[in-house]
Amino acid sequence: MLSFARWDGFSPDWQWxxxxxxxxxxxxxxxxxxxxxxAAAQTLVGMVVVPIAVPLIGLLLALLLNSIRRMRxxxxxxxxxxxxxxxxxVFYAWRFMYEPNGAVNGILNAVGLDFLSQPxxxxxxVNTALGAVVVVQVWSAVPIAMLLYLTGLQxxxxxxxxxxxxxxxxxxxxxxxxxxxxxxxxxxxxVILQLREAFQxxxxxxxxxxxxxVDSTTTLGLLTYNYGFGAPSDFGYASALGWMLALAAVVxxxxxxxxxxxxx
Amino acid sequence: MNTASITPRDTVRRKSALTAxxxxxxxxxxxIVGSLLAVYAVVSIFPFAVMVGGALKTNQQIISNPLPxxxxxxLQTLADTFDALNVPLLLFNSLVLAIGAxxxxxxxxxxxxxxxxVLRFPFKRTIFAVFVGVLFVPGVTVLLPVVILDxxxxxxGSPLAVILPHVNGSAAIAIILxxxxxxxxxxxxxxxxxxxxxxxxxxxxxxxFPLSRSAxxxxxxxxxxxxxxxxxLPVLTNDDPNRFPLPVGLxxxxxxxxxxxxxxxxxxxxxxxxxxxxxxxLQRYFIxxxxxxxxx
Numbered sequence: 310m311l312s313f314a315r316w317d318g319f320s321p322d323w324q325w326x327x328x329x330x331x332x333x334x335x336x337x338x339x340x341x342x343x344x345x346x347x348a349a350a351q352t353l354v355g356m357v358v359v360p361i362a363v364p365l366i367g368l369l370l371a372l373l374l375n376s377i378r379r380m381r382x383x384x385x386x387x388x389x390x391x392x393x394x395x396x397x398x399v400f401y402a403w404r405f406m407y408e409p410n411g412a413v414n415g416i417l418n419a420v421g422l423d424f425l426s427q428p429x430x431x432x433x434x435v436n437t438a439l440g441a442v443v444v445v446q447v448w449s450a451v452p453i454a455m456l457l458y459l460t461g462l463q464x465x466x467x468x469x470x471x472x473x474x475x476x477x478x479x480x481x482x483x484x485x486x487x488x489x490x491x492x493x494x495x496x497x498x499x500v501i502l503q504l505r506e507a508f509q510x511x512x513x514x515x516x517x518x519x520x521x522x523v524d525s526t527t528t529l530g531l532l533t534y535n536y537g538f539g540a541p542s543d544f545g546y547a548s549a550l551g552w553m554l555a556l557a558a559v560v561x562x563x564x565x566x567x568x569x570x571x572x573x
Numbered sequence: 574m575n576t577a578s579i580t581p582r583d584t585v586r587r588k589s590a591l592t593a594x595x596x597x598x599x600x601x602x603x604x605i606v607g608s609l610l611a612v613y614a615v616v617s618i619f620p621f622a623v624m625v626g627g628a629l630k631t632n633q634q635i636i637s638n639p640l641p642x643x644x645x646x647x648l649q650t651l652a653d654t655f656d657a658l659n660v661p662l663l664l665f666n667s668l669v670l671a672i673g674a675x676x677x678x679x680x681x682x683x684x685x686x687x688x689x690x691v692l693r694f695p696f697k698r699t700i701f702a703v704f705v706g707v708l709f710v711p712g713v714t715v716l717l718p719v720v721i722l723d724x725x726x727x728x729x730g731s732p733l734a735v736i737l738p739h740v741n742g743s744a745a746i747a748i749i750l751x752x753x754x755x756x757x758x759x760x761x762x763x764x765x766x767x768x769x770x771x772x773x774x775x776x777x778x779x780x781x782f783p784l785s786r787s788a789x790x791x792x793x794x795x796x797x798x799x800x801x802x803x804x805x806l807p808v809l810t811n812d813d814p815n816r817f818p819l820p821v822g823l824x825x826x827x828x829x830x831x832x833x834x835x836x837x838x839x840x841x842x843x844x845x846x847x848x849x850x851x852x853x854x855l856q857r858y859f860i861x862x863x864x865x866x867x868x869x
Binding site for chain 1: 606607609610613614616617618619620621623624627636638639640641706708709710711712713714715716717718794798801802804805809820823824827834837838840841842844845848849852853856860863864867
């Protein structure tokens with residue numbers, strides 16, 4: 310309803326505008342549609358990087374953890390910590406690490422990689438800010454991928470791997486041709502969960518950069534939030550963009566379920 | 574040289590050489606595995622180390638050295654943060670939100686999960702698909718209607734304004750989790766209870782609910798952590814500082830021009846520590862519950 314009107318949330322009457330909120334956002338308005346395009350591009354970066362990086366690191370960790378006996382439980386707890394604690398406190402710890410004189414720069418200087426350090430801080434540089442936030446997203450999502458893979462690895466019967474070894478397969482070969490295909494359903498699940506997460510998550514961007522510097526980390530979710538609750542709030546645009554996001558999410562979900570079902 | 578010339582002694586020697594080679598290979602692969610695991614452990618824990626280190630430093634120390642554990646520690650920062658933030662009040666408000674959400678979630682969703690797993694009713698699959706589909710609707714989309722609804726219901730400023738949307742928002746995951754768990758309980762148990770004359774509700778309350786301990790603990794941790802970390806909803810539905818939860822209080826530390834990072838880290842630590850304690854104590858059940866829902 311709101312998406313067809315212009316309303317700042319305070320004045321008593323709405324101004325009906327029909328579909329114009331949608332057309333404005335999709336190219337009609339020279340002020341707003343570039344914002345949407347920009348945000349869409351940045352959302353897309355996350356939607357490509359996160360669903361690729363998370364399963365890769367998660368799988369590697371799960372394989373390594375599965376190959377050791379001692380300290381496995383302890384390590385699992387350590388690795389899992391980022392998942393349960395993700396929230397404002399951890400985002401601020403990362404913000405502090407990314408500061409101009411923060412820990413990340415400190416480490417880079419200490420190991421002689423000075424050229425990689427960022428004098429303005431990683432979140433202050435237009436070129437590194439988005440990457441820096443994506444790293445945090447990956448960091449907090451890896452644990453759940455690792456856990457899902459560990460679960461999957463434990464359901465693979467030892468006899469299958471034993472048989473491969475007797476046939477003379479190397480460890481790498483066993484992982485590639487036997488374990489990976491058996492884990493396909495889990496990979497599909499992880500990728501879908503991360504696609505959804507990368508598409509929807511706006512809190513990490515809100516709390517770490519609030520879209521800056523110069524809109525270099527504004528994603529579609531954050532843009533919607535700012536239309537709705539930013540300084541000149543316009544609930545009409547916010548809910549129009551929100552509806553478009555929801556629609557895209559539903560399409561994404563349907564495609565995902567199709568893929569999941571065909572994999573099983 | 575033909576094979577006949579190989580003496581038993583040669584064979585033995587060759588065998589032991591092979592095992593020595595295998596042993597070095599084994600040791601190197603162990604070393605690689607171990608160091609990779611250690612590297613990620615550091616990556617995983619580093620932000621927490623930074624928090625602890627920062628919280629134990631003065632402002633001067635933290636500016637000159639952002640790395641954890643290098644300067645003589647001080648407890649003054651923690652004391653200052655307690656003064657600056659009124660931590661007991663924030664803690665209380667956070668607990669009200671988190672415990673309220675947990676209780677409601679534990680009251681409602683195990684029942685829903687039971688219904689989807691065990692009972693037969695029309696359109697069961699469709700309704701379940703709708704609940705799962707909700708998982709994919711972006712949170713931002715519903716944020717605006719939720720805030721307006723809170724205002725219209727006169728809940729603005731009350732803890733319920735945060736608890737109710739939060740409980741509602743966790744419906745999808747909670748129902749999937751509980752349903753998966755209840756689906757693993759053998760139906761014979763249900764049939765036997767029916768034969769004994771148990772009502773549907775008492776089957777749930779006396780058999781299924783107590784059996785699902787690890788799923789319930791998983792659900793509790795997920796809900797607790799979610800609402801403990803919730804920042805956006807309390808900000809949008811509350812402007813009374815006496816009702817702020819911890820995350821909103823933390824944010825106020827950053828509103829000044831010069832950010833005192835040592836205090837921010839101390840506050841962050843105060844937020845994170847209860848979650849870590851909860852997780853470490855209940856992690857066995859928690860992880861089993863999560864894994865169970867994947868297998869099921």
